[in-house]
Amino acid sequence: MRCCLQTCFHLKQRSQKGPEVNHRKLYITAFLVTISILNSVQGDELSLQIESVRQIWAQSERQPGVVDSYSAFTDLVFLNGYYYVTFRESDRHVYGRNGRIAVIRSKDRENWQRVADFRNDIYDLRDSKFAIDAQGKMAVWFTGADYKDKYLQGRKTWIAFWDDSKSAFGPVTETIPDTGSNYQEFNSEWPWALTWHNGKAFTASYRWVSSSNNRDNWLFSSADGIKYKPVVKLEAPILMCEMALRFSENDNIVCFGRSRDKDLAYIGWATRAENYTNWTWKPLKDKDGTHRRIGGPNFLILDNGRMIASGRQYEKTSSGRPMTGIFEITRDGLWTDTIELPSGGDNGYPGLHIDGNKLYMSYYSKHQKGPHIYFAVINGNFNNSSAAN
Secondary structure, eight states, X not given: OOOOHHHHEEEEEOOSOXXXXXXXXXXXXXXXXXXXXXXXXXXXXXXEEEEEEEEEEOOEEEETTEEEOEEEEEEEEEETTEEEEEEEEEXXXXXXXXXXXXXXXXXXXXXXXXXEEEXXXXXXXXXXXXXXXXXXXXXXXXXXXXXXXXXXEEEEEEEEEEETTTTEEOOOXXXXXXXXXXXXXXXXXXXXXXXXXXXXXXXXXEEOOSSGGGOEEEEEEESSSSEEEEEEEOOXXXXXXXXXXXXXXXXXXXXXXXXXXXXXXXXXXXXXXXXXXXXXXXXXXXXXXXXXXXXXXXXXXXXXXXXXXXXXXOSSOTTSSOEEEEEEEOTTSBEEEEEXXXXXXXXXXXXXXXXXXXXXXXXXXXXXXXXXXXXXXXXXXXXXXXXXX
């Protein structure tokens, strides 16, 4: 008999420096690399320059003699003087030991401390994301998949809120469908990321099982981050999977997503005036007309409305293989490459934070074995007050 969630979920809070912290001051500096791109809307150029890239985490000992050497799927947030990075740890990308979720933090971006470790006896935890709620409180959100002989048996999503007074996360709470909702299939969906706006949490989900009748995408909202109700079924041109959401200055919603098949990149949007129910979708193509592919999409909307995006790029990289890059996207469906990060193999899934003219970025990559977790600082003429996930 399977044990219940309450008896098999483990959260370890750790405020001290752990032995697994990688103290090697590894920099990959590319200060000579400056790339300018033309903004198709405003006509000015965006100039980006890599200031530094540091490997901040390599591997951890799960228990004596058991090492998690596969660190991947990151997110980043800056709050109250600390940079927080979250990621998954296991021995492989999937179908290995059940993944656990790590949260580390640093004030100087050099010395990192592990502050939380989420584990579950049944579910393979993955895709952890940060969000800031309506009261300014940080939350970490992650999904778990229950596999048996490589077949998905079920999934759940959890959320935990940071308690500043204790410098620790509070209880881990399973997210559930709102009891008053007319759609009770939230637990069969895979909600990929969470964004708060005007007092509500929003997430875009996907469901994919062997039957074609059970493949769909939905937009959900929540007043507390725990109970979710549907806003609209998303009728994208193709079944989507990983979808990041942001809100523009006029409260309209924008989605940057990856298709379930072929990893194709799309941009979609809907207006507040129509309660986010009427969506427009466009494929993201470069100036040559190539429909670009993406893995682990993330993006930020700057004060001037421009959209800076990142993720695993598949085409037109300097190595000829997938690499983590930064690029610009527009609602017109234009993708413009800007700069590549040191990366290779399994890589990408960045966390992004902009303050002024600096972009701070977490990502993972396997170009130096691993994969390991990296932190990059990018200089650019963003002219932004602050933008974070």
